Amino acid sequence: MNGDGARRRDVTVADVAKAAQVSKAQAARALGNYGAVSEDVRERVLAAAEALSYRPNELARSMNTGKSHTIGVVVGDIENPHFGLATRGITDTAKKAGYNVILVNTDEDRAAEVDAVRVLLDKRVDGLIVAPASSVDTEHLQEVHRSGRPLVFIDRTAGDLQVDTMAVDMARISREATQYLLEAGHRRIAFISTLRTDAHYSTGITLESSQIADRIEGMRQAFLEAGLSFPEDLVKLNAGDADSIRSITREVLRGPDQATAVVASDGLIALSVVEAIQELGLSIPADVSFLMYDDFAWTRLTTPPLTVIAQPVYNMGVAAAKALIRQMEGLPPAAPAQFTATLVRRGSVGPRRIEEDPQQEELAATLS
Template sequence: MNSNGSRRRDVTVADVAKAAQVSKAQAARALGNYGAVSDDVRERVLAAAEELAYRPNELARSMNTGKSHTIGVVVGDIENPHFGLATRGITDTAKKDGFNVILINTDEDTAAEVDAVRVLLDKRVDGLIVAPASSVETHHLQRVHDSGRPLVLLDRKAGQLEVETMAVDMAGISYESTRYLLQAGHRRIAFISTLRTESPYRPGMLLDSSQIADRLDGMQQAFQERELPFPEDLVRLNAGDAESIRRITRDVLLRPDQATAIVASDGLIALSVVEAIQELGLAIPSDVSFLMYDDFAWTRLTSPPLTVIAQPVYNMGVAAAKALIRQIEGLPRLAPAPKFTATLVRRGSVGTQPIASHLAPISCDNQGTPAQIRDSGHA
């Protein structure tokens, strides 16, 4: 038998109306919960709908009502626990208010983000929450805003676009954490990020991500305050995958004037950095200090537990969803706007570094494998 021919036909409003012995218009009002309909008719219609396993046509409903009760969410990397936690905050909040969420991952690619926004608008989502891949190329988001479609930004700014943005003041917490490393005697501080650039980092260069730009600004402010030279050669961007992160880590630790502390810009980077440090036979913090952005359960299970910059990521997702739903429902913005603060959580991965001395360089063979480990007693 042909499987297509045997497939069960979708139950329609007309089928429900026939089973309930009411008009199609009465059934539609009862199912859609609008207009005038008696309690007796509503009960008969709902009972018939349950008996027939009726499922509403959401596309048709959205065309009739102008609302799809869906929210579009666009993030750069759903594999990154940072975005996973924020998305959980969004979906938990949306569900409570009767909204479904359509999530699209862009791999931090602006062209993919442009396409994702188009797809979500074609699906008639009621509003968008976007973590912009670029804080520079934002014309597509400006068009969404100009069209009047509800829009909220998550985690990052989008140029001069005046929309509600749920993000932490990164410059402030970066300044605080860098001061902490400087007070511990560190002068050669590396910063590793996946942000894509076409050339090596130089202070003042235009960066695609407002988050990374703010973090580097905070670091530079702390160095300038102490009248110390900023180690721009240790700012490493374009850390695309685990192997490139490990390669960068080896490079900053094996160079003649090596890093004595490393800052990882997210949890995924942190895992590969720690792995590379272990592969070199080095110990945290006696050989190299380590600090990372975001606080996840595994950071407390390492030995020693890792010093982190904890961000209220889940709460940012909740606030983004609430702000978007208020826009969808035509309500004014909350005043004052929600503010989010990150916290430096000091654990055991930052040690002191004698200011006037550096660790003895690691000698390597031609393949970059350590031939002897720093003078720390580690084999």
């Protein structure tokens, strides 16, 4: 059926060749920028292509050349500003190098990640950048690595798989942040994360995310070095959505042995934690101290400004893209990138208020 709504037939190389009055082979070489072709023919072909609004068939080109000039990026939660910023670093760098990016969100689900990797490989991406949903169950990523397909990890590791990884030393910065809270007198420090697990946290439990495992380990080390018992009961995982995050926050801040400080593992969690604290009628930091991972503009606009662990997330994305492009272009690897997170001390951490609790006052005196 003809008409304005009918789909126009795609312009082909043959159409361009006919308009330029050259052979199809000459047109293909001029459009693909390969092989021998005179400057006169090239100009005529490119002019015809522009006049006809010709667009190359990228799938056909990738099948002919083995290159799609496309990078696949797989992350856990694109709604999380952490991954948004990392992806911006990747796309900015890829674009400058002539590569397009296909982004897939997995909602931190391993099965979805397995499917995403398969789909991207089927689309013939030249390489993959992945933030592994699981650092334990990584067979699909091992297969990619064994196949020789360029692969880079960002934000997390995947067990002992030896792949270029752009991430900070989470255990170190977590230990430093926890020491800061301990020095302020806090002993009941809660940690809230969306990481899914079937069991309550206890020391030695296997956690799917290397990032979260390292953060908790850093906290535990700080308590151990201070000669204190680590409050395992305040490690709260499975904070799936805003309602559950607010519920968990209310849980840890109520009761006779409540938390006096809360650490949020990302910016999305932080928003719901702060909201729950306000709903309880509590004040930061007078009633509860608060610290979060990642530094975004809004954290400086709250009252008080929030103490954060700042990560060079954009630069990690840039480095991941550069490392992948080097692999894809057959270049030797660059020196391993080093990234350092920083504890930015603002106004949301204050001293533990102990005057109301003689037992806490006695304990603080003993530990000081």
